[in-house]
Amino acid sequence: MSGVRMSGKEKALWYVAAVAIVVYALFPVAWIFSLSLKPASELTDNRFLPTDVTWENYRLIVSGDAADLFLPALRNSIGITLIATAIAVVMATLTAYAVSRLDFPGKKVLLTTALAVAIFPVISIVTPLFNMWRAIGLYDTWPGLIIPYLSITLPLAIWTLSAFFREIPWDMEQAAQVDGATTWQAFRKVIVPLAVPGVFTTAIIAFFIAWNDFVFGISLTSTDASRPVPAALAFFTGASQFEEPTGATSAAAVVVTIPVVVIVLVFQRRIVAGLTNGAVKG
Amino acid sequence: MATITLDHIVKKYGDGFPAVNDVSLDIKDGEFVILVGPSGCGKSTLLRMIVGLEDITDGDLTIGGTRVNDKAPRDRNLAMVFQNYALYPHLSVFENIAFPLRLAKGKHSDEEVERRVREAADLLELREHLERKPANLSGGQRQRVAMGRAIVRQADAFLFDEPLSNLDAKLRGQMRTEIARMQRRLGTTTVYVTHDQTEAMTLGDRVAVLRKGELQQVASPRELYEEPVNLFVAGFIGSPPMNFLPAQLSGTTLSLPFGDVEISADVARRAEGAEFLIAGLRPEHVEDAETLEGPRRERGTTFEVDVDVTEWLGNELYAYVPFSPDERVAAKLAELDKELDGESMRHQMVVTLDARSRVRDGDRARLWFDPASLHLFDPSTGESLTRDEERARAIQADTEEMRRQALERSREHAQAVGQGAPA
Incomplete structure (x- = not known):
């Protein structure tokens, strides 16, 4: 990006475009945040800013009527997502390393199959999975969600990570071996540290996929033993059956957005490309 | 170690x-x-x-x-x-x-x-x-x-x-x-x-x-x-590289594109039977006859050539002398050039002259060289006909001795430094 000189007019245009995109993307989020601060009576007043700010909706989901539904769901979401992410990252790192470094029969088949699995429509496998999980006792359990999450996140993770591994000069690993490292030491002390940006990128992708999932969450669970937040939101009820639980839902939506924002902010610095600068001539 | x-x-x-x-x-x-x-x-x-x-x-x-x-x-x-x-x-x-x-x-x-x-x-x-x-x-x-x-x-x-x-x-x-x-x-x-x-x-x-x-x-x-053993080594070692010229032998007289020279009977006997030969002449073994004096000039032969281009480098002068080789030799030379990563488009001889030389582009120059410095190669096998095994062995023994001494000195030095004695 650097080195490109822009005239003042061009610069202004870029700023206008950037602001427009940011507003377009963030406006719904802002609206939900505003909704979560409104009392029930004002929810449908069609105004952006709440006239009198209340934390009632947040109290409702943390210690009020909706807490029984929301808190276990939050626990499930965090637990399931973290476990799925951890497994996906470890397995994807090892697989991607093998794919990028070794030549073995069936490598192409493995990669294309992985990609095919990733692009398979989720909705078409949910019903068979529902039946299978019930038959083997995985229905409404944590592993019952972790496994399908892995099947979607792993292929993407393998593809992303093997691209990162391919960027690392093979000489680095050979240098480590000549310096006295075993294959495993070379992998752990040289290759993995160099692939850190890739590992974090993969972790974030895996986390998002699991955290945002709704279809599996609602189909493969039935109680708060394993129901994640996106599915639990659908079970919120208003004060009466004629009242929409909009306020509570908005508050819950804001709460589940926070970890995502935090994670991106924390890891953003780690996802810097060009870490391999200086490894080789340049 | x-x-x-x-x-x-x-x-x-x-x-x-x-x-x-x-x-x-x-x-x-x-x-x-x-x-x-x-x-x-x-x-x-x-x-x-x-x-x-x-x-x-x-x-x-x-x-x-x-x-x-x-x-x-x-x-x-x-x-x-x-x-x-x-x-x-x-x-x-x-x-x-x-x-x-x-x-x-x-x-x-x-x-x-x-x-x-x-x-x-x-x-x-x-x-x-x-x-x-x-x-x-x-x-x-x-x-x-x-x-x-x-x-x-x-x-x-x-x-x-x-x-x-x-x-x-x-x-x-x-x-x-x-x-x-x-x-x-x-x-x-x-x-x-x-x-x-x-x-x-x-x-x-x-x-x-x-x-x-x-x-x-x-x-x-x-x-x-x-004492290179063959054409390839001779062409690879040296900068600018050795010139390869077509040569024809009759008796002890060698005909080069620029004139005839006499070679030793020993070499002539080894080359016997070969229809044509490749002669190797290092650029630095050729001098401008005008800048040479005294007994050294007597030992060599001189010949007249047309100089195409010159490059003056301060300490020396490169002069390029075009020639047209025999077809049979040309193919061999082109092949060799390709092997050596070269891409020469024309046949020319490079000579490194003294920087004082007055030879310039387009001149007709009188050049000198000592026929003893000439290498001869069998074009079919590429092997050298002028390699002197005895001399090669002498060089070998000499350089090995020098290496051993240098290594000994460095080890003594390292020991002295290790013991804290003044280096």
């Missing part, structure tokens, strides 16, 4: 193509050996087989008396400097150099690691950079870090894979001397791969010239220059 012995080493790839074919080479303890040749001659493959990054298809590789064919790189105790340095970008310079020591777990205390890294850093003048990351270093500094990582470990031998090819010309010259100094000081067996013949000539105790995976000649730089 160790000897390295290559015994009929062969490397074949999956398609059966031999990248390295039947190479035998004895590298003595403390010797600096260069592997040199045009691109694709198998020199890097050979080096990578020594260090263990390539499998050996056939033959035996012994280091310090032990056969190491089936040993992993980490068990061979060799240190290598890669062409692109292969520094670890996530580690500081200190940790890069300390890396091999840290891998040998439990062998070195923290103080010892610290001391050894500082020693290596002092030797390479890297002390003020120890806390920096490789990305923030210049090309020459990175190169030195790569060398530091190699010398910190007290390996049995150093292997260099074209370590200077990524540096600019000035830095390359400086680092070249630095490597020579370091090797002399440490007295460690060294194998060095390069395609640059200046590096080969200046650094090596002995130089191994490779062509298409086959060893052509292993000899001291001086022997390679003065």
